[in-house]
Amino acid sequence: MHACKLCGRMVSVVLRSNRASLPRFNVVLNSTSRKTSVRYYNSTAYTSSESMTESGTKQKKTSINPEEVKKFNALASKWWDTKGELKGLHSMNRLRVPLIRDTLMKQHRVSRKSRPLEGLRILDVGCGGGILSVPLAKLGAQVTGLDASEEAVKAATAHMAHDPSLKDTLTFTHGTVEDLVASEVRDYYDALVASEVIEHVDALDDFVGSSCDLVKPGGSLFFTTINRTNQSYYLAVIAAEYIVGVVPRGTHNWNKFVSPEELKDELRANNCHPRLIHGMFYNPFLNHWNWTGSTEMNYALHAIKDASEADLKKD
Amino acid sequence: MSALFCTARALMRSTHLRPGTRRLAIRTLSSGVGEPQQTSAPPPPEETWEDVPQDFYDIIVSGGGMVGAAMALALGSDPVLLGRKILMLDGGPRRVLTQVPDSFSSRVCSLTPGTVQLLQDIGAWDHINKMRVRPYKRMQVWDACSDAMITFDRDDLNEDIAHIVENDIILSGLMQQLDGMQGLVDVMFDTKVKGYKLPSKAADGEESPWARVILEDGRALDTRLLIGADGPKSLLRQTANIRQMSWSYSQAGVVATLKLSEPTVNNVAWQRFLPTGPIAMLPLSETHSNLVWSTNAEDAEMLLQMQAEEFVEAVNSAFWQDYKREAAVDSAVQTVQSILSTISPGGTSARQLPPSVSDVDEDSRAMFPLGLGHATQYVKHRMAIIGDAAHRVHPMAGQGVNLGFGDVSCLRQVVSDAEASGEDIGSVDRLLEYETKRQQAVIPMMAAIEGLHRLYSSDNPALVLLRSVGLQFTNAIKPLKNEIMGFASK
Numbered sequence: 001m002h003a004c005k006l007c008g009r010m011v012s013v014v015l016r017s018n019r020a021s022l023p024r025f026n027v028v029l030n031s032t033s034r035k036t037s038v039r040y041y042n043s044t045a046y047t048s049s050e051s052m053t054e055s056g057t058k059q060k061k062t063s064i065n066p067e068e069v070k071k072f073n074a075l076a077s078k079w080w081d082t083k084g085e086l087k088g089l090h091s092m093n094r095l096r097v098p099l100i101r102d103t104l105m106k107q108h109r110v111s112r113k114s115r116p117l118e119g120l121r122i123l124d125v126g127c128g129g130g131i132l133s134v135p136l137a138k139l140g141a142q143v144t145g146l147d148a149s150e151e152a153v154k155a156a157t158a159h160m161a162h163d164p165s166l167k168d169t170l171t172f173t174h175g176t177v178e179d180l181v182a183s184e185v186r187d188y189y190d191a192l193v194a195s196e197v198i199e200h201v202d203a204l205d206d207f208v209g210s211s212c213d214l215v216k217p218g219g220s221l222f223f224t225t226i227n228r229t230n231q232s233y234y235l236a237v238i239a240a241e242y243i244v245g246v247v248p249r250g251t252h253n254w255n256k257f258v259s260p261e262e263l264k265d266e267l268r269a270n271n272c273h274p275r276l277i278h279g280m281f282y283n284p285f286l287n288h289w290n291w292t293g294s295t296e297m298n299y300a301l302h303a304i305k306d307a308s309e310a311d312l313k314k315d
Numbered sequence: 316m317s318a319l320f321c322t323a324r325a326l327m328r329s330t331h332l333r334p335g336t337r338r339l340a341i342r343t344l345s346s347g348v349g350e351p352q353q354t355s356a357p358p359p360p361e362e363t364w365e366d367v368p369q370d371f372y373d374i375i376v377s378g379g380g381m382v383g384a385a386m387a388l389a390l391g392s393d394p395v396l397l398g399r400k401i402l403m404l405d406g407g408p409r410r411v412l413t414q415v416p417d418s419f420s421s422r423v424c425s426l427t428p429g430t431v432q433l434l435q436d437i438g439a440w441d442h443i444n445k446m447r448v449r450p451y452k453r454m455q456v457w458d459a460c461s462d463a464m465i466t467f468d469r470d471d472l473n474e475d476i477a478h479i480v481e482n483d484i485i486l487s488g489l490m491q492q493l494d495g496m497q498g499l500v501d502v503m504f505d506t507k508v509k510g511y512k513l514p515s516k517a518a519d520g521e522e523s524p525w526a527r528v529i530l531e532d533g534r535a536l537d538t539r540l541l542i543g544a545d546g547p548k549s550l551l552r553q554t555a556n557i558r559q560m561s562w563s564y565s566q567a568g569v570v571a572t573l574k575l576s577e578p579t580v581n582n583v584a585w586q587r588f589l590p591t592g593p594i595a596m597l598p599l600s601e602t603h604s605n606l607v608w609s610t611n612a613e614d615a616e617m618l619l620q621m622q623a624e625e626f627v628e629a630v631n632s633a634f635w636q637d638y639k640r641e642a643a644v645d646s647a648v649q650t651v652q653s654i655l656s657t658i659s660p661g662g663t664s665a666r667q668l669p670p671s672v673s674d675v676d677e678d679s680r681a682m683f684p685l686g687l688g689h690a691t692q693y694v695k696h697r698m699a700i701i702g703d704a705a706h707r708v709h710p711m712a713g714q715g716v717n718l719g720f721g722d723v724s725c726l727r728q729v730v731s732d733a734e735a736s737g738e739d740i741g742s743v744d745r746l747l748e749y750e751t752k753r754q755q756a757v758i759p760m761m762a763a764i765e766g767l768h769r770l771y772s773s774d775n776p777a778l779v780l781l782r783s784v785g786l787q788f789t790n791a792i793k794p795l796k797n798e799i800m801g802f803a804s805k
Contacts, residue, residue, distance in 0.1 A: 082742070134737070162524050164371060
């Protein structure tokens, strides 16, 4: 037993050695402290067929060949099997899509019910197979799905290829938020969504900083993640991964869970103001998510970036 | 009453088994996903789903009858679905009445308040109301084998309980409203469907992920959601391999337009249970009423062949004649009656007799077979069935088309919710909500109607006694009657 460097709680050895996680961001760790910067393993920010224009929009030339399509389609079916390993993410849409939709509709004073997000640019960070990106695009938004896993991006692209209504509104990009910032994308998106992502990130400050940079002044940021509490350890890690098996083993590292206070602090440090926080609860037996009063487990957070004097002058 | 429970159980879909979906179309993938659909090279021998020229719609409603047209209208008038491409197609010609004919059609429906609300919401009720409708305030149902009877009415005849409307008028009203929805809903008439192709849920790129309608003229239409409103012999249901529980009653329904002996207020619907089946007289105007007589097939044939005077006499005696009675049953019924009148003196109203008939309209007599049908599943990936395609009941309770309109309301809500959340509207996960909700409404109704049918099909004295006493008690208990009316008014 020793004291955790982050929160000071006494934790057992088991926790410290639990480092297995999906390589969403392949990282080389210097230490367990979150404040240390990390080097990113992914050398290529884009695939060879992409090009970047000055304004930050991406132009994709598809050059997928048929044999590869079958392979990516097989992957696509893993993401898009609503009763498979990732069913929890699909059922979470029942909460997060209405949250994003209603918040943005209110913010932009939209009253029409069909394609309410038309005209808005949204960045879905850590989009995976596009589970959240697709509904947002269907609601009319111009969505860019961003993921550091090339396979996930290819799977997402393959899945949406057959739907004629998504061709112009949804694109998937291989990369990270830091990559986008590095290529001079700033103050561009009306909303940024990082759902079930920050619990896999090592340098939260860098991530939040880059995310805030990418959002327009006055724009929204949405996060959903898991709180770092005793309850979440037992339920979200042990029970979910090992006992009930609704999450693939090794997905989560409890040390990386983010408490609402930490997230709020990071946001405020970047001139973004938390506006809403709400607990979420997952029932694995019914595969059903509920809003709940307690943020001990999962929670969703909405923040708005300052429309500061300096930023306004820039426009 | 065990008949009721057996039927209910049998009608329940097997919730656990989902038969393995079949590949209904195996297509090879052309080279280059995401390339334009029309290629310049001639199509390879085995056609690819990308190369076949097709039109794409978000929703296709197959079947332009009352329920299909209402479905198309409901979807087209939903603000959430604005901008979605919706199509309704029907194999027959467009049927709109340019003017209301003087004579009445003999195919009519009794529309519940729930249905009228739906028709108002979709904007068709104004057209229908302007043409011809007949509201009625009371319904009397009684037995031929005993003196038991029950009446339904609301608020001492101050409120209507339902409307009698001719089918042609309902359809016309719906079509008129559809005409005003150019650009929101496409309509294709005289468009026969050759077949359907439905995708299996795991779209792995080798077959079309869309549901496909193949027309007789060779065109193919792809869609996210295919709604089947194509009647009791639904081709879509058969294509989807949905098992259906059905049986035909050895009964047929005879319909006709009757002329009454003298004009009357005519705001009461009458139904008498004969040993051969129920006979009902539904008000159409002060001078005319509609007849629906369910009886065995041979008698039905005879009724159609009869001369007009014979027919009229048969109808009158069916309503007025006293049938053979069992003394035991009669005395039991009288005893119960006296008990009830002691307990609630004003509670049971006197039995009235329906107006007598003097003539039947020429060419208005027709008959149609009666049967029961219930699909074990209402939805599959990218398809749903509504109306008679999903369920078919005995006309005795006047519920058949109302159940279909109930399907329309529910499915519209489910599709709208899915669209508002950016979901795939053809996804079976969400469509199952429609199936569950509707089965919860349809199965009890079907079980009740079937139960009544069996109960009243016999003249076994014990059964007659049971149903007579039961009817009397039900008639005396106002809250129970209100419950029943509520149940039948959705």
